[in-house]
Amino acid sequence: MGNLFCGMIFTTRVPTGEVASWLQSHCEGQWDLHPASVEHDGITRKFMVLFERERDRLNFEARFSAAPSLSPSF
Numbered sequence: 001m002g003n004l005f006c007g008m009i010f011t012t013r014v015p016t017g018e019v020a021s022w023l024q025s026h027c028e029g030q031w032d033l034h035p036a037s038v039e040h041d042g043i044t045r046k047f048m049v050l051f052e053r054e055r056d057r058l059n060f061e062a063r064f065s066a067a068p069s070l071s072p073s074f
């Protein structure tokens with residue numbers, strides 16, 4: 001496994017499996033998805049995602065920052 005150094009924290013209502021499936025299908029390098037917290041509504045989750053490649057992080061950000069239910073923060 002390579003070094004996972006390009007990371008971001010994001011909040012989403014998108015199911016975890018959907019985010020993981022997108023990462024698996026679209027990332028060229030290694031990645032890792034870590035749950036950080038679940039909000040009081042039980043649906044909204046905060047995650048930290050790490051990428052081996054900056055390009056994968058940029059693609060992830062472009063894909064999910066357009067989704068109204070996901071808000072990345074750096």
